[in-house]
Every structure is written in C-alpha cells, then in structure tokens.
Amino acid sequence: MRRILLVNGPNLNRLGIREPGTYGNVTLRELEQKLDLLAKENQLELICFQSNHEGEIIDQIHDADTNIDGIIINPGAFTHYSYAIRDAIASISKPVIEVHISNIHAREEFRHHSVIAPVTSGQIVGFGMLGYELALMALKERLGEELTHD
Numbered sequence: 001m002r003r004i005l006l007v008n009g010p011n012l013n014r015l016g017i018r019e020p021g022t023y024g025n026v027t028l029r030e031l032e033q034k035l036d037l038l039a040k041e042n043q044l045e046l047i048c049f050q051s052n053h054e055g056e057i058i059d060q061i062h063d064a065d066t067n068i069d070g071i072i073i074n075p076g077a078f079t080h081y082s083y084a085i086r087d088a089i090a091s092i093s094k095p096v097i098e099v100h101i102s103n104i105h106a107r108e109e110f111r112h113h114s115v116i117a118p119v120t121s122g123q124i125v126g127f128g129m130l131g132y133e134l135a136l137m138a139l140k141e142r143l144g145e146e147l148t149h150d
Contacts, residue, residue, distance in 0.1 A: 001045050002069040002143055004136065006035065007060055008050040009076030022102050026129050035132050042140060054078060058088040065092035070139040072132060074099045079114045090119040095142045097135040100125040 008028060011018060016027035032048045039046035047068070049060050057078070064071055071089075073096055078085050089096050096119070103126030104111040117123045121142055124131040 001043055002140075003045045003047060003067065004039060004139060005060065005064050005068045005071045006032065006046055006048045006132070007057055007071060007073040007075075008048075009057060009074060009078050010052040011076055012074060013050050013052070024101070024128055031129055031132060034129070035136060038133060038136060042136075044136075044140065054082055054084060057085055061085070061088040061092060064094055068094060069143055070094050071096040072099055072135040072139060073097070073116070073120075074101070074132075075116055079104070079116050080110060081115060083115055086115045086119055089116065095121040095139060097121055097139050097142075098123040099131045099135045101128055101131060102126060 013028055015023055015031065016025055028050060032046075036046045036048070051057050051060075057075070061071065071094060073089075075082065075085055075098065079098070079100070098114065098116050098120045100123075104114070105125065114123065122138060124134050124138070127134060
C-alpha cells in the first residue's frame, strides 16, 4: 500500500476558526478525516502531520524519504521564506505537491511568491479544501495509479 504524508504548517491547526472568509469553516480534523477516507478508497495510507515549528516539518520531510511514497504539503506562511523547508524537499527523492486553500497569487503581495514551488512536482492554489483532494489525485497519478472516487 502506498503511503502519503500530509503536512500542514503553521496556523493550519486553527482551520475552522481562523479567518473563515478566507479559509472556510472546515476544521483540520474534518479535512484530515475526509482525505483519509478518500485515501482508503484508493488503497492509500494517509499519515497526517501538522506543526507550527519549522524544524519539526523538516524532520518529517527527511524521514519521508525512506518510508513514504509522496507528500502533500501546505507550508502556510513558511511558503514565502523557508529556504530550510525548500532545501529539505529538494533533498528527498519523493514527489511533493504544494497546496494552498486560498489563491496566494490574488492576496497580499508578500504571499505571491513561493520559495517551495520550484522543488515540488506542482502547486494547487485557490480551490479551498478541494485542493487537498486534487493534490491526492495528482500524487496518485504521479505514482502511476489512477484515483477512484466513490
């Protein structure tokens, strides 16, 4: 069974509470449960991780190189300045899909640039929570399998 790591960065533990006009009303736990169900329908194992700490995210990425088949990451604010997370992703051989709930390119200018994007397989932005499902679909295809949706 393919193993997928879902990494959510800083402040994403506040989903459902934080700026619902931008991020919606779905909590991180609800998002993880929905994505886990979709993963199981597709014979994938989803491992969920959230941290507000850069080093913990880097450790997860490093560990993923030996026991994970692919990563979905929403680096949160680290997107715009964490060369350390960028370098961690560049150091592994697994495909990584970057996800953002809001369209970062249509928000404040400081959010327009991702230092992470150049070392990922792709970036999905602006589709709300659906972006995570799209990332799972893209990752599964990248791994050579087709996603099924019951």
